[in-house]
Amino acid sequence: MIRKIVFYPDPVLRKVGEPVTEVTDEIRELASDMLETMYDANGVGLAAQQVGEALQLAIVDVSHDPECISYLRVNGEDTTLEEVSPLIFINPELELLGTKGTDVEGCLSFPDLRGDITRPFEVKARVTTLDGDRLVIETDGLFARAIQHETDHLLGKLFIDRMSTAKKMAIKRVLKEMQAQFKG
Numbered sequence: 554m555i556r557k558i559v560f561y562p563d564p565v566l567r568k569v570g571e572p573v574t575e576v577t578d579e580i581r582e583l584a585s586d587m588l589e590t591m592y593d594a595n596g597v598g599l600a601a602q603q604v605g606e607a608l609q610l611a612i613v614d615v616s617h618d619p620e621c622i623s624y625l626r627v628n629g630e631d632t633t634l635e636e637v638s639p640l641i642f643i644n645p646e647l648e649l650l651g652t653k654g655t656d657v658e659g660c661l662s663f664p665d666l667r668g669d670i671t672r673p674f675e676v677k678a679r680v681t682t683l684d685g686d687r688l689v690i691e692t693d694g695l696f697a698r699a700i701q702h703e704t705d706h707l708l709g710k711l712f713i714d715r716m717s718t719a720k721k722m723a724i725k726r727v728l729k730e731m732q733a734q735f736k737g
């Protein structure tokens with residue numbers, strides 16, 4: 554089932570997600586709905602907060618672009634995006650690595666906004682799957698960027714927080730319009 558995507562400034566987007574301690578049928582259904590919702594909106598990632606649930610659960614799928622990474626290891630073994638996608642993960646812990654890079658990001662909770670965001674280029678992510686498997690994912694490029702963007706959501710952090718001061722000034726009006734349109 555496609556769920557309604559929550560837009561800024563809905564307060565749920567600022568909530569730190571509760572850790573998922575048990576993968577219930579409800580959690581599985583939420584994850585499956587999130588996939589359907591993300592693909593329907595042509596997104597590459599979605600966090601539970603974006604469908605109104607403050608939980609440490611997110612999904613990422615950048616497999617449409619196999620060239621967007623230069624390496625991918627899961628638990629020390631080389632693998633492909635196709636093999637791990639869609640990545641559905643709970644309770645992530647990130648180690649940020651490598652030099653920083655800047656690239657344009659969008660966010661399904663800000664339909665009219667895109668902006669340059671600087672982030673570490675590589676990541677080592679410790680995540681748990683819905684089957685309870687613990688994965689150590691080492692990667693770079695768009696996959697690393699999307700994992701960081703979604704993990705930010707799980708901590709109540711949004712990509713606008715990471716924009717440059719100049720960009721923050723430039724988007725003030727768009728944010729004001731979104732605030733005016735928001736009906737809590």
Ligand code: ZN
Nearest residue numbers: 659660661662
């Ligand atoms: Zn987002």
